[in-house]
Amino acid sequence: MARLAIIGADAAGMTAAATARRRDGDLEIVAFERGGRTSFSACGIPYFVAGLVAEAEDLVARSPDEHRANGIDVRTRHEVMSIDLSRRALTVRDLNARQESIEPFDELVIATGATATPPPIPGADATEPARTIDAGERLRDALDLGGHDAVVIGGGYIGLEMAEALAHQGRRVTLVDQAPQLMAGTLDADMAAHVQDAVQGKGIRVLLSVDVEEIELDAAGRPSAVRTSEGTIRADHVIVATGVKPAVDLARDAGLEIGETGALRVDDHQRCVGHDGIYAAGDCVESHHRLLDAAVNIQLGTHANKQGRVAGVNATGGDLAFPGVIGTAISRIGHREIARTGLSEREARDADIDVVASIVQTDTRAAYFPESAAMWVKLVVGAADGRLLGAQIVGAPTAGKRIDTLATAIWAGMTIDDLQWVDLAYAPPMSGVLDPVLIAARAATTTTAARA
């Protein structure tokens, strides 16, 4: 009987396992997981820390026992120490029994995810990166002990969500970022300004263009302050939300190819390049960016799920391709929704793509409707052909998910001249007579007739 081994039992690994199980009832499927849980939502951790999600177990989509009931041999607290590609076997350490075994496989799915790497700052090792449930639980325990002052280092999605969570608990929060804007990897500066307004509106102090020089520790080895290029900030809690890297040491040691992004190189069938029967999926792999026509490493549950399915299909004799990504992402900070897709203006410039950008401010609903509030839409358009290449949205509740309409338009290769006419839904509680997407497309049109 053939044997499929999976390394890592979260979104990518367990989607691969479940897909393979559904397609092949006879296959032996074994999944090795270093931690104690399976299929948990790392993206949910900030909400768990904030107390919006009560129990850590709520973040578990499917427990080890549920996977076992589905015919998948899940081994938690089992760490894969090495992969032997020529012998097609893993060396696996049982962390409880403290013993190693050799586990053969016919096909392998590597889904080792990503790990937070503390920045090279004295004291950073003493902070919690909050990438795992265990870390989230430790952080929640530490927060339960009190301490009014918190510093969050890093103004990306995770940093903002953590800052929001801590402010929500009534703490005094300072958010520090090296860049001159928030969400520098995600939004252009003009749109990030609206995020900063919202973050400051929650009472969070934002310090930009600031280098963190040291996390000062007390006698017990716990953080007491953050020393920066702009002075020292008292801190009972320090959250580092920077530098999450694909976890590829195991794969690299086995001789698998690592791309320029630092993630595993795979083809569109999630096959490790040059190695039949060896697949990889999720946060540890490169994805093809359809607009840049280049490899990127984007760590997101939705890609992990899709890629895991592709790996599971192909590992069981199927033929399914993952068609790539366009960099769509969304978040919510308090009542402000933040979303983006495709290329930012800066990304387009960096890729030498000639673009025209425009921003509109509009309302989430009919202007007279009680719940209506402000939102901004930025469109990035190919200067040569008028094709929509990117979009950013910041605004009040219901603003954000409109990014999906724009992502679909980009995916389909639509021009803004096309987009401005699409029959989008109108009713006063849901949008103005022209949806903000249409208003933005119209504002962005560059041909004379369309501009009329």
Place this chain on the structure above:
Amino acid sequence: MARLAIIGADAAGMTAAATARRRDGDLEIVAFERGGRTSFSACGIPYFVAGLVAEAEDLVARSPDEHRANGIDVRTRHEVMSIDLSRRALTVRDLNARQESIEPFDELVIATGATATPPPIPGADATEPARTIDAGERLRDALDLGGHDAVVIGGGYIGLEMAEALAHQGRRVTLVDQAPQLMAGTLDADMAAHVQDAVQGKGIRVLLSVDVEEIELDAAGRPSAVRTSEGTIRADHVIVATGVKPAVDLARDAGLEIGETGALRVDDHQRCVGHDGIYAAGDCVESHHRLLDAAVNIQLGTHANKQGRVAGVNATGGDLAFPGVIGTAISRIGHREIARTGLSEREARDADIDVVASIVQTDTRAAYFPESAAMWVKLVVGAADGRLLGAQIVGAPTAGKRIDTLATAIWAGMTIDDLQWVDLAYAPPMSGVLDPVLIAARAATTTTAARA
């Protein structure tokens, strides 16, 4: 100096006027409006009746004086009595001064909208159709006088919104429809069942497959009961929400062509067929349905706005086409959102298009997220080519506007195999790891590989 005349000063007419003004500063633009207001949102009337929108004036996007300040000669309380196409002149009656004048034009935009026509039932004339602000104000005044029992006739969007508004005020509401389901013109029966659940959950009694035989009046000529094929229902208030017809008498009398739908025939430049310089836009015209390749009459502010712009551009020497509609619509009844686009299963069958349909139930957000709640997505897919042809959504807040993603996919001609891979936004407060649109597309895929 050339003169552009507009008949009807709501969405279509005033968008045409404003567009023409922007493009041609010298043109004389005159707009004749029978009522006293301009640019009001008829779609907002149920919310005004419900008290969610406080003042009738809140529904006015732009007042006559604001239009005048923009260089448009708006004449309210002026009714156009006839159009003389050969002499290019209108006979206009000043309803206040009670005198008529002849108004010449070089170009004309007909934007006469739609009128509610009472059903051929004894007593129906005594009810308020609530299509105009004036009628909405009279209705609100009547409701202010008290009266606990209300009957709404017609289970489409407007009927449901009115029923919801009346129930919201604590009244006992009965909704009556001839059809065996709610929203028969909009949703398939399987999806309408979820709407009915929500409506009944608001305490509204729903009577289906019921014929209304008479609206009984009291001595003062006010409704007192509704006699139906299933018995008589006490009613202090009766709202008729059926049979809104394009207002085309004026155009027909002038010799302009009326299509099979009962609306004015126009080409894709909003030109009345065979008449240079005569345009029509909004609720009174036919639109091209891109999927049916047939003319339809869909009365919706968003189409009126777009078509008004097209008319305004072409009336000032431009060349702009309205690319048609695909039947997108949305509404909200209490906390349940209802949306549709493209063809329903029934519409496809009626048009002899071979389709496969599927429904998924899923969550609006990550299942563990506190605000997450149920939603349903139905997809209608071409059996021959796997192209998405239609979609319906019913569900909790944030469910509905996902219809725009599906509308964009239909507009672009995407197959469900394509759609299931689109990079849609994921974060726990906004969707599960796979957005409901992707889950629905995946469930609908019919090829073996894609189904894996």
